[in-house]
Amino acid sequence: MSNVYYKRYEGNDPEVLSLLAKELFEHIVEHEDVELKKEIPIKVHFGEKGNITHMPPQSYNGLIDALKDREIDTSYIETNVLYRGSRTTKDNHVALAKDHGFTQIPIIIADGNMGEDVYEVEINKEYFDKVKLGKTYADYDQILVTAHFKGHAMAGFGGALKQLAMGFASRSGKLAQHAKLKPSVKGKKCTSCGVCIDKCDVDAIHIEDHAIISSDKCIGCAGCIAVCPTGAISNDWNGENFREKITEYAYGASLNKSHIYINFLTNVTKECDCIGQHLDIIAKDVGVFVSMDPVAIDAACLDILQKNEDEALFDKGRTTLEHAKRIGFGSLDYKLIEL
Structure with a gap:
């Protein structure tokens, strides 16, 4: 059974969220004896151009401070997107990130200028023998994986697992998840x-x-x-077994790593932050969650959201969690601990 800690906050003030994220990070490091590495990047989503409901840069100030207080080097880290947009190439991606205010620390685009920098991780699972990830991710044994928990048209929901899967994958890895063709x-x-x-x-x-x-x-x-x-x-966006493929890529991205996962369950929208337009908020804000287990933290967020709002909300994302159980990845049994 995995522990999932959370702080309740029915609001979306980024300064408050920043403080809560810092408190939760420090709590899990202390109470689960997490050995922190000397360099820990922060995996984020910068939001597509025109999207205003992604997590704003101020939300990460507390985490940045917590790392710097420990003299840990940090940076933002991301990969380019598969589709054509403002985050397709490294230069445009970095420019958009800075436009959105992500200027506190350096920015790393892990898969190169156009997604060509790749390293492979052998997993030998049902759909993939190997997964293709952004090359720079190989340099880090520990990453602070932050996710804005919200909906996604194909995945059902986007949280820690999707951050690992799509967020760590190179362009070729993203294509492999999305399409059979x-x-x-x-x-x-x-x-x-x-x-x-x-x-x-x-x-x-x-x-x-x-x-x-x-x-x-x-x-x-x-x-x-x-x-x-x-x-x-x-490419064919309606590739077969998309949600199961996400699970296997997330497994590969976390294999032999000691990542820490933080989910922001706030500003919940039906669609992903990759949508470059105004998105309506569809659920009440809940708070911030932290765990060492990406499966458990996503399961906890989905469970509490469905309990509060609608038991069918984002339910097709259960496929991702169920496949995790089948391949022995993470735990669907969790202990939810409110601080």
Whole structure:
């Protein structure tokens, strides 16, 4: 059984949330004898351009202070997104993060300029033998994984597990989770410019009436998606067993690591912070949670949210938790401790 600690707070003032997160971090370090490393990045989501319900940078000040008080080096760490947007490339991603106020500490984009920097972790599970993660994550044995717990159209909910899965994955790893198929080209949007050909390292693309991707040669790196100037290249977002694949990627991202997990159960929206527009709040704020177990902390957040709001809310995300149990990852048995 895993411990999940939380502080109740029915509000969303980032300064208050910052203090609560710091208190919870210090509590779990002391009460679970967590050995802290000399360098601990903070995994965050900077929010897509136009989104205002992601966790604001002030929410992390307490955690940053807690690490600096211990003379622990820290930084923000993230990976680029798979889709075309303001966070597709490193430079644009960092610029957006700073635009949103994430300027307190350095920013690391773990998978390089366009998601090409990869390291693999062997897991030998049902859907993946190996997972592909942002290369810089290999440099750290411990990361403070923070998540804004909210809804997600495909995953059901986004919390610690999705932060590990999508947030740690390289572009090719994100594609592997999302799709059974390789990228495809929308002929009417393709201008036959050849940029994708120059980007492809395995000569999987050629031009006929428009760009054609060879499914036999394509390795699913998704670099062509990032560089296409017209957005003609995309992937199948409705890939099979998406939620189970998230679980296995999260398992790989946490394997042999001593990550600490903090969930902010506030500003709960139906959709993800990747949506670059106004999102309505659909539930009352609950507070801040911390655990050493990503499965337990997500289960606790989902349980308390459903109890407070609607027993069916985000329920398809249960698939992710159930698959975790099947593969021996984390624990669905938890002790919820209010501080």
